[in-house]
Amino acid sequence: MYDTIIIGAGMSGLAAGIRLAYYDRRVCILERHNTIGGLNSFYRLRGRDYDVGLHAVTNFTPKGEKKGPLARLLRQLRFRWDEFALAEQVGSTIAFPGVSLQFGNDFDLFRSEVHKQFPRQKDQFEKLISKIVDYDDLNQEIFDLSTRQVLAETIDDPLLIEMLLCPLMWYGNGREHDMDFGQFCIMFRSIFFEGFARPLAGVRLILKKLVRKFRGLGGELKLRSGVDKIHVQDGEAVSVVLESGEELLGRKVVSSAGWLETMRLCDDVSHVDSSQAGQLSFTESVSILDCPPRDLGVDRTIVFYNDSEKFHWQKPSGLSDVRTGVICSPNNFAYDPDDDAQAMLDGVVRITSLANHNSWSALSEQEYALEKLRCYDDVLESAVRFTPDFRNHIIDTDMFTPTTIRRYTGHDNGAVYGAPQKRLDGATHLKNLFICGTDQGFVGIIGAIVSGISVANQHLLRD
Amino acid sequence: MTPGDIREEIIDILESIAPDEDLSELQDAPNFRDQLELDSMDFLDIVMELRKRYRIQIPEEEYEQLASMQSTVAYLEPIMKDMAKAS
Numbered sequence: 001m002y003d004t005i006i007i008g009a010g011m012s013g014l015a016a017g018i019r020l021a022y023y024d025r026r027v028c029i030l031e032r033h034n035t036i037g038g039l040n041s042f043y044r045l046r047g048r049d050y051d052v053g054l055h056a057v058t059n060f061t062p063k064g065e066k067k068g069p070l071a072r073l074l075r076q077l078r079f080r081w082d083e084f085a086l087a088e089q090v091g092s093t094i095a096f097p098g099v100s101l102q103f104g105n106d107f108d109l110f111r112s113e114v115h116k117q118f119p120r121q122k123d124q125f126e127k128l129i130s131k132i133v134d135y136d137d138l139n140q141e142i143f144d145l146s147t148r149q150v151l152a153e154t155i156d157d158p159l160l161i162e163m164l165l166c167p168l169m170w171y172g173n174g175r176e177h178d179m180d181f182g183q184f185c186i187m188f189r190s191i192f193f194e195g196f197a198r199p200l201a202g203v204r205l206i207l208k209k210l211v212r213k214f215r216g217l218g219g220e221l222k223l224r225s226g227v228d229k230i231h232v233q234d235g236e237a238v239s240v241v242l243e244s245g246e247e248l249l250g251r252k253v254v255s256s257a258g259w260l261e262t263m264r265l266c267d268d269v270s271h272v273d274s275s276q277a278g279q280l281s282f283t284e285s286v287s288i289l290d291c292p293p294r295d296l297g298v299d300r301t302i303v304f305y306n307d308s309e310k311f312h313w314q315k316p317s318g319l320s321d322v323r324t325g326v327i328c329s330p331n332n333f334a335y336d337p338d339d340d341a342q343a344m345l346d347g348v349v350r351i352t353s354l355a356n357h358n359s360w361s362a363l364s365e366q367e368y369a370l371e372k373l374r375c376y377d378d379v380l381e382s383a384v385r386f387t388p389d390f391r392n393h394i395i396d397t398d399m400f401t402p403t404t405i406r407r408y409t410g411h412d413n414g415a416v417y418g419a420p421q422k423r424l425d426g427a428t429h430l431k432n433l434f435i436c437g438t439d440q441g442f443v444g445i446i447g448a449i450v451s452g453i454s455v456a457n458q459h460l461l462r463d
Numbered sequence: 464m465t466p467g468d469i470r471e472e473i474i475d476i477l478e479s480i481a482p483d484e485d486l487s488e489l490q491d492a493p494n495f496r497d498q499l500e501l502d503s504m505d506f507l508d509i510v511m512e513l514r515k516r517y518r519i520q521i522p523e524e525e526y527e528q529l530a531s532m533q534s535t536v537a538y539l540e541p542i543m544k545d546m547a548k549a550s
């Protein structure tokens with residue numbers, strides 16, 4: 001009998017597991033895949049290492065800073081700041097036709113860029129900043145406000161509104177067209193007030209730290225152990241049944257599989273409204289270059305681009321929508337120049353585009369391979385309008401699609417940020433079943449870790 | 464344990480909660496919160512560490528006794544005076 005069974009060894013499940021194991025709970029994490037990481041995993045292809053979901057770690061705050069999610073999660077998981085080996089971004093850009101805004105990890109740069117490009121919005125922008133500073137994480141009513149409405153009331157240049165929404169929606173919005181104001185504030189802080197960083201070794205470094213700590217504290221991790229059913233008796237989850245048929249008993253269960261996905265596992269739930277699933281999924285086009293990207297002038301950490309004045313955040317009707325995208329080069333962080341591993345780093349450019357899960361999953365194997373090639377070319381052609389053309393230097397490529405994301409996360413529609421409606425308290429209809437991760441409300445690497453920690457503290461450690 | 468031992472143990476707990484924190488300047492009278500920026504989550508950890516290390520159960524209404532080093536040591540002294548230091 002376990003004190004707690006955790007479904008999923010992504011960032012959130014691992015973080016929850018560490019908290020529980022640290023306080024001597026008997027805890028087991030069950031992961032369907034043969035590897036950990038979920039959406040943030042990594043793989044090897046033709047002799048090269050690839051990260052699935054890491055562009056940048058958000059919420060960067062420097063060593064010694066005690067406030068903010070990064071400092072808090074380090075404390076809660078008992079890591080030293082240095083252990084994540086974070087190197088800061090060199091600088092990022094929001095690029096729209098004819099106007100761009102630069103930003104880095106010092107908010108004053110972004111502020112002065114907005115003042116310069118939108119001189120008439122200076123006071124309005126400051127008003128927005130104070131609303132964001134004042135926003136209180138715990139207030140569900142304010143969380144649910146429409147961001148577009150709040151922005152329209154505060155700022156009267158529509159272009160600035162779209163330029164602010166573009167990066168924040170890209171990095172953390174599961175809702176089409178609009179965004180919950182709470183989510184907007186959280187993302188604004190994590191990207192503009194705090195910032196981007198990355199470990200030279202990529203996401204595997206963070207995952208290895210997490211899993212080592214979990215196991216070192218006596219936690220159990222079972223890979224290739226997909227949960228098929230949560231068995232319910234008298235309003236309580238009593239056990240989970242694996243795909244192999246094995247049954248494991250637990251006093252409490254916490255799931256990072258997603259809200260609808262978890263409801264479907266419960267054997268007392270007969271109907272799940274699948275129309276509430278998230279719709280937004282991505283393709284990721286990865287290009288390996290024969291030189292460091294900056295030699296070609298590709299010198300930004302991340303470029304969020306959009307090719308018209310209006311930013312469309314919605315599921316594409318066809319396979320993909322390449323009008324907007326995110327260009328990221330893992331090379332463009334301020335790594336320690338003495339670290340030899342840096343010289344070994346391939347030149348990489350990754351580009352994310354919006355994609356439609358159903359269109360991709362309906363393709364035959366042959367069509368799928370062909371469409372991937374076609375989409376890759378479209379993506380690059382679109383992106384090189386916003387970054388120097390690097391296409392003559394590509395020596396290898398890979399691409400993943402919504403069907404890949406669905407495989408890694410189990411989310412309906414391969415929805416990267418899960419369902420639009422978040423469950424901030426992590427509670428379910430069962431008193432000993434909880435959810436954490438993407439559908440609880442916090443997204444991204446740091447968000448998922450914070451989610452695991454807070455669900456563990458709130459629901460699993462108080463007895 | 465003497466009050467001095469208890470103080471040392473609390474320092475050790477704070478070090479494990481906030482490994483990057485320099486605790487050499489920590490003063491006994493002012494609140495931890497004002498000196499260390501502990502939030503309520505971290506605060507819960509002091510309570511849970513005491514439980515983990517010494518099986519001490521602190522009821523929620525007495526958490527406020529742990530606000531500063533001085534009050535913590537005073538609160539724990541009668542409970543811990545007959546305990547041996549954990550290694």
Ligand SMILES: Cc1cc2nc3c(=O)[nH]c(=O)nc-3n(C[C@H](O)[C@H](O)[C@H](O)COP(=O)(O)OP(=O)(O)OC[C@H]3O[C@@H](n4cnc5c(N)ncnc54)[C@H](O)[C@@H]3O)c2cc1C
Nearest residue numbers: 008010011012032038039053055056227437438444445448
């Ligand atoms: C292309 C791309 C780029 C991204 N870039 C960034 C970035 O740069 N920075 C950033 O911060 N975030 C980024 N993200 C987002 C980030 O990856 C996720 O928000 C985060 O990993 C979510 O973690 P999680 O623990 O909530 O969920 P998941 O990672 O989805 O973990 C859930 C786990 O549960 C397992 N599971 C599901 N169902 C079952 C079951 N029935 N039984 C057993 N196991 C099950 C899954 O296999 C999975 O391992 C990116 C995502 C994508 C797709």
